[in-house]
Amino acid sequence: MSLEFVFDLLLALAIIWSAWRSLSASRLDLAIVMFIVFGLLMALAWARLSASDIGLAEAAIGAGLTGALLLDAYGALKRREA
Amino acid sequence: MKRLLVVLGAACFVVLLIGAMLDLAPASIALHAAVSANLPSSGVEHPVTAVLLNFRGYDTLLEIAVLLLALIVILAIGIDSTTDVRPAASPVLQALARLAAPLMIVVAVYLLWVGAFRPGGAFQAGAVLAAAAVLLHLAELLPGWQSPGLRLRLGLAGGFLIFLAVAAGLLFQGALLEYPPEQAGWMILLIESGLTVSLGLILAGLFLLLSRDDGDRS
Numbered sequence: 001m002s003l004e005f006v007f008d009l010l011l012a013l014a015i016i017w018s019a020w021r022s023l024s025a026s027r028l029d030l031a032i033v034m035f036i037v038f039g040l041l042m043a044l045a046w047a048r049l050s051a052s053d054i055g056l057a058e059a060a061i062g063a064g065l066t067g068a069l070l071l072d073a074y075g076a077l078k079r080r081e082a
Numbered sequence: 083m084k085r086l087l088v089v090l091g092a093a094c095f096v097v098l099l100i101g102a103m104l105d106l107a108p109a110s111i112a113l114h115a116a117v118s119a120n121l122p123s124s125g126v127e128h129p130v131t132a133v134l135l136n137f138r139g140y141d142t143l144l145e146i147a148v149l150l151l152a153l154i155v156i157l158a159i160g161i162d163s164t165t166d167v168r169p170a171a172s173p174v175l176q177a178l179a180r181l182a183a184p185l186m187i188v189v190a191v192y193l194l195w196v197g198a199f200r201p202g203g204a205f206q207a208g209a210v211l212a213a214a215a216v217l218l219h220l221a222e223l224l225p226g227w228q229s230p231g232l233r234l235r236l237g238l239a240g241g242f243l244i245f246l247a248v249a250a251g252l253l254f255q256g257a258l259l260e261y262p263p264e265q266a267g268w269m270i271l272l273i274e275s276g277l278t279v280s281l282g283l284i285l286a287g288l289f290l291l292l293s294r295d296d297g298d299r300s
Contacts, residue, residue, distance in 0.1 A: 072289070
């Protein structure tokens with residue numbers, strides 16, 4: 001088994017794991033953080049598939065902007081409750 | 083019992099999916115070769131940028147139109163501005179944001195320029211610009227947009243308008259968005275520069291317009 005195969009396998013497992021954690025997390029903030037982790041791992045996966053254009057877009061929009069929007073929405077929800 | 087059935091169904095679906103992945107039919111048309119063959123006449127050296135801005139420029143034109151439409155809908159709905167007070171941003175975050183924002187602008191320009199030769203381009207550059215704006219907003223250095231003025235509106239629509247103007251101008255020479263090969267390079271750069279600014283503002287607007295409650299406080 002080459003090193004690259006091991007890395008890809010670990011990456012694939014980590015993506016599935018983070019997706020599952022994001023969906024099954026009991027706390028909303030934890031779910032959002034896991035979603036951002038998922039986005040960053042997806043960007044890595046795109047880079048491994050030598051589609052670095054999509055990887056860049058995924059990291060910037062998928063993980064960065066969407067994550068910031070979700071965290072902002074979470075903060076607004078929390079302030080409204082308080 | 084119900085749960086077991088659902089799990090069994092999901093497992094079967096996964097096996098089917100993996101099976102389908104393993105014997106994917108080969109693509110019926112070899113677009114790869116066509117793109118490589120026509121790359122010299124596209125005006126750029128990176129195949130992805132050539133496809134996005136030249137060979138399939140029409141798609142990108144509609145894409146930016148859709149994004150602009152999404153922002154216009156947000157403006158039209160007019161999100162109610164509830165007055166909630168954020169905790170003040172820490173000075174550490176503010177200092178970091180002040181340091182990072184100029185660097186992000188440089189990275190955005192780099193991504194825009196490098197799009198002609200290697201991975202990069204207007205969408206990524208615009209996303210980095212938008213992220214800089216969001217960072218500044220979260221650090222309370224940039225207030226939320228109350229109601230966009232004329233300059234902001236021009237900036238939001240500018241990328242689409244430049245793209246449309248180039249497309250309409252080329253209509254006189256034949257087909258929509260069919261650049262003459264010797265001028266394709268700077269036309270694509272012009273369109274991409276406009277797109278970068280507009281995309282940055284649109285993506286930032288999705289964030290800054292939605293949290294415009296912040297501005298009323300001061």
